[in-house]
Amino acid sequence: EVQLVESGGGLVQPGRSLKLSCAASGFTFSNYGMAWVRQTPTKGLEWVASISTGGGNTYYRDSVKGRFTISRDNAKNTQYLQMDSLRSEDTATYYCARLVLRVMDAWGQGASVTVSS
């Protein structure tokens, strides 16, 4: 069974950093691209970042470029989202998703991130 489990969410002050992890199981992690998607009641679902199978290619939405870094460790079956210079508008539930031909076919349960002083 495919499982994606996010961790690392929490409350953080504006300008500070937070790192999310997504532990994968039930499939050969290194064969799949991965992504992060966030959701808020006001903006809905937003793609945040994606990474290729080997980690050599990464992609970001404009609003997080230069602040967020997506990475992966195929030996640990885990992907990460390093979030720096956090803003209040980054407050959201962050989902980890598996990519198959650019389709997000499996999602984690989500990690809540709140940016507030």
Add this chain to the structure above:
Amino acid sequence: DIVMTQSPTSMSISVGDRVTMNCKASQNVGSNVDWYQQKTGQSPKLLIYKASNRYTGVPDRFTGSGSGTDFTFTISNMQAEDLAVYYCMQSNSWTFGGGTKLELK
């Protein structure tokens, strides 16, 4: 950015109804549209990929169609467990529609 406009934003339906919702892309996305179901408190779940392909294990009452800029998602025989918010997403650059919420009449 490619904008995905979903309609309607909500629908009041009864069990057994045929439910149809639409998604319009601001530019041609080919067949690269997927449909997701999100129940309260859960993460989105893939139902239809590449406009018309049912994902593994998805009941055949769920269908998708369309290409280019106009896409349709249909539930042929609404069940109580289908109450959820449904989202379209274009996978060329990964943008989502605003969702269609199904509620019981």
